Amino acid sequence: MSSNEYFPTIGLEIHAELHTKSKMWCGCINDPFVGKPNVNICEVCMAHPGTLPVPNKEAIKKTIQVGLSLGSNIADFTEFDRKNYFYPDIPKGYQISQYKLPIVSGGNIDGIEITRIHLEEDTAKSSHDNDGYTLVDFNRAGVPLMELVTEPVIHNAKDAGNFARELQRILRYVGASEANMEMGQMRVEANVSISKNKPSGNADKNNFGTKCEVKNLNSFRSVEEAIEYEIERQSAILDEGGVVVQETRGWDENKQETFSQRKKENAHDYRYFPDPDLPKMYLSELFDIEELRKEIPLLPSKAREKLNSLCVGGGISEILIDNIEALKYFFSIQPESEIFAEKGKFAQISFNYLVTDIFGLLKKENKELSINNFPSISSFRTLIEMIITNELSSRGAKDILVEMLSNKNLDVRKFAEEKGLIQKNDTEALKKIVNEVIADNTDKWNDFKNGNEKLLMFFVGQCMKKSSGSGNPQMFQEIIKSV
């Protein structure tokens, strides 16, 4: 632990592979996980001489839609640039990226400001085998890749992790990326520095300390752990009167520490320049931006508002926010207008049965929490209505749920009637049962009447048994007390 207090500053750079049919500059299938190396390749993504790139409109569109979802500005004029460097995973000798004129600038997630989002191409994947050979798989080369950069305005590990989590949700809601971090579809780099004085805002860059950039973070947890580690490491250096060296560091998951990868004393000179093979673009001529905005589905922040208005908001409902199919299903089972007097009653009860019972049963059977495994909308709705109107006890409802999972379109009412699960709320019918139970247990009844109150639950139990579980226990209690 450091003895002095320092002020941490963090900025994130996040890459996400876009979910498009084809690659960024050619017609090859965009599927880096096809399982066999070098099958989704062609002359263009292998950089054969004389080939020319053709921009993928779908990728540009998705980048714009991500920007619109973050409240960003969409550039009117934009262009692609060559970022020159030499490495086997980049066969052209340069990566096509964007430098001065990114497609998206500004915007924020929960107040954390975004600098820019630009579009580029992913590189091939190198694997280094034990014999000292490096194998290169070009399935990933030329896959559309967006890069989002935040302002240095994050001040702790948790906020950085949460920013990345929320971005992942937004990418998935928009359908821009599957954004699975373990698969490398989303990659986070964290820039971390500490300073003695708190900079007075993000323009006050003179007061920032020297940053280190941490790469290969392939889970949200490692993002947070690596940032915490860096804050501690840099604090220890400053405590001893040393200076932090600007460098790129990796994250060692096993050792739970960062390690130096390359010093960045003389920054890379990528000799960026506009790619003469690609057209300059006026985005408002290529797209109807307002149409693209309308196409954006419900976003996580709006979904949370909607859940709140149904009285099922708060931390517990994040389970639905993280499962788009279940979220849509939940919204679709809600009646158009609240048909039961108490606000949110239908929502709360259906939420509990979905999240606790249905999710629980599916998990027990190792089934996915997806729409094909949920009961049909009308069956589930009927079930909830019958619970609210007291026609079903929670015991009966659970039996029906089990049946509904193997028979999605179950006629709930008919099944409940056949199995005798309809709760008897008819006072006369219940009174008859109570009288029968009393007649069968006269000794105990006298005891009860003489003040042995413990026997109340015995009588309720007997009545429930006699009604095969279909009587309303609350009503039995009241009747027994009033006899």
Ligand code: ADP
């Ligand atoms: P570089 O030119 O070294 O790539 P940039 O200015 O492009 O640096 O910033 C890259 C990322 O680093 C951004 O996310 C930015 O917010 C962040 N960053 C910049 N300066 C700092 C700092 N002193 N501490 C932490 N993060 C920083």
Ligand code: MG
């Ligand atoms: Mg950078």
Ligand code: ZN
């Ligand atoms: Zn190709």
